[in-house]
Amino acid sequence: MDKYFVNLEGETPKYVIITKHIKKLIDTNNIEDGEKLPSIRSLSKFLKVNNVTIVNAYKKLQNEGYAVQKMGSGSYAKKKDITKNFRKEYSEALKKIAGKAMQEYIDFTGETPSNNFFPVQSFKDVLNEVLDRDGAEALIYQEALGYEGLRTSISEVFWNKNIKSDNILIVSGAQQGIDIVSKALINTNDSVIVEKPTYSGALSVFKWRRANIYEVPMEENGIDIDKFEKILKKNNIKCFYTMSYFQNPTGMSYSIRKKQQILNLAEIYDFYIIEDDYLAELIYDKRIEYKSFKSLDKNDRVIYIKSFSKIFLPGIRIGYLIPTARFKESIENSKINTDISTSSLMQRALDLYIRKGLWKDYMSNLNEIYKSRYLLMESYIKLYLEDKIEFISPGGGINFYLKIKDFIDMDSIQLFRKAKNKNVLITPGTLFYKNPLEGKRYFKIGFSQIDEDSMKKGLNIINELLE
């Protein structure tokens, strides 16, 4: 108890002094992570203060993430999130190679198409055309919903006018889409269902909203519907976050039947579907039909989010969102409260780019290139790794999600570290689960930044490491 002693004289309120003192003890490891803090009664007695002072101090510690309260059992010290550590290690490894030449590293972590294929020159031309055409307008005008022209293009080119331009909201990429939808829909203690595993950027947003997060395992054609419905029966679910095509990280896509089942459940159990349609342009397997949740939605249940930055120029930070009628106003207000509006010039340039048919050309070009890479990657994985890993071919996208076979005595974090030492970068599955440990047997490899030679070399190295 002695370490809790602190001088309480002076004009600072006593509870603030006590809080500061305990924070210091935790930061310096004089109180261990998870250590039980003294009871309110005993600490107030020891420091000769009111019970209320200690209650306030513990509340403040809790607010600042330095303590957790367990019902009926007292307060416990909490050091900053420990699972964060690997995330840090991972992002530092990525930063390290960001400046390096392609030849030095074999980078299987790429999340966007390679720079080599980006239509930089034609986009520059379009940008200049817009500056000449619109002048000041393009730099000054702010439109809360987004540039009218772009919204019309999206309505015509991507939705065959089935979605009106007034129902389209331009956002600064899919991540912002998820953030503003969450702000409009999800409050503290609301319940959200996500796929397991899922995109870590979405998990972070839901955690930040202090939602209760339920995970439902992904299967080959979508989530496990039985487990999904069990959760729906027991809990008041607000929304379900899903990536309908080439789900990140598993690469799996929903069957149309499963989408319809989920839409029915949404109506029965009164929840909403947040559809993150992030990669559907890259379908290689012709058996996969493109029909989004949104296009199947008859009951105003689906909020649709689409990123252009994921597959086009990442630096332009543009995407769009189609709200449900019910949340239209609150989602639009959420956008305004988040950053007023998205940069107008880029929207105008993208609009012109789409109108000129350049978007379509770029996509079909990209589709062709990546389809052959995909097939190569698939065959090399089979050739080099088949006895050590299990996987299902996604039929599209830019990633494979591999499971290390049970008999191999190495998890994906160990593999990540060993591979990194050999200048090969992979993404361990731990990043995609609420409980990171559940991803220990999995890793993701993407081929978007990799040519054939590096592909072979890299997979060979992974093979050797898994021996």
Added chain:
Amino acid sequence: MDKYFVNLEGETPKYVIITKHIKKLIDTNNIEDGEKLPSIRSLSKFLKVNNVTIVNAYKKLQNEGYAVQKMGSGSYAKKKDITKNFRKEYSEALKKIAGKAMQEYIDFTGETPSNNFFPVQSFKDVLNEVLDRDGAEALIYQEALGYEGLRTSISEVFWNKNIKSDNILIVSGAQQGIDIVSKALINTNDSVIVEKPTYSGALSVFKWRRANIYEVPMEENGIDIDKFEKILKKNNIKCFYTMSYFQNPTGMSYSIRKKQQILNLAEIYDFYIIEDDYLAELIYDKRIEYKSFKSLDKNDRVIYIKSFSKIFLPGIRIGYLIPTARFKESIENSKINTDISTSSLMQRALDLYIRKGLWKDYMSNLNEIYKSRYLLMESYIKLYLEDKIEFISPGGGINFYLKIKDFIDMDSIQLFRKAKNKNVLITPGTLFYKNPLEGKRYFKIGFSQIDEDSMKKGLNIINELLE
């Protein structure tokens, strides 16, 4: 009670059916706003269901904003926020004039400098120079902290290198700055102090974080320190949001002494200061010295937010943020979770614009133009309105905040409506208070979009309406 009857057969969970039914009753005014809902016991008896079913239904209503629970007294119906209505009327009036020619309306609601003064041509030239210089980089590369070059420029030009470029985070405007800082600092039930009145966009964000909001009245040289400290003494305050120069809407600026007092209090009561430095470039009264809270901060207490969109080209959506060391990591993560990063091309262009000295030229030009407008406006207000309104000259910025004298039998919402009918637009004070009614005697008029003729004409009309 009869109106509560609903058929509970079918596969939809009973509590969902009941919730839907009650929502409909509220939406259709069959249950009034504020009407007490039946007790759990009586409704469960009436509908022949378990108590738990009604508890779940009421919880769901509450989550969706259709009911509030009052401790020990039961649940009450809630219609969507009624104070929203005027906000809507106001923004619709603004939208209506957005497309019109300047001659048709006299617009005192302008929040940004007039388009006529924007350096569109020189910014376009700079944009093209960047596209030629950086090519693909400018459209592809994403930097979480923001473009290194721009962060260095900001460090050198605005902070004399006293703030390192690593401590600068580029954001998409001040509104985003407030949003991401709030996400990193403020959780449900945390307490925040704001100035009264204050910027409505900040109020919205704090409400959305479900913070407890305390207001402290603004005086001529900053907030009322006694009232401020009283709140600090009684409550565990997490942060204080302030606009240090030409506060929105009052136009008042903090004395250096008051800033120092607040910084001391921050250390004593362990809270943080969010400084929104949105207009300090426009100082006309030479007695006002520029020294931000941040520059006076010795104890890592101030999070500084600066918008470039407010005074420069609104469409470029760029600002920056200087976190405290303690929240640096969580604020940076908050930015990533919000929208990954800000559009790179615009950052590069702004950087080059600053490096070429064009920013400085533009600012001194703007300062000169607006100083003379400010003086004109001040003299015309005195000439036309002095017997009907009270005000304090701000000595800078682009607004005046006027109080309608007590003997006049008209509030600012009435004035807004009457003025609008005469094609004159003003901003009623009601938008800037937690309790809108407190702003009923005030209105804001800005001169950024107005030439001398319209100024005279518009003030004359306001004078006549107040007769």
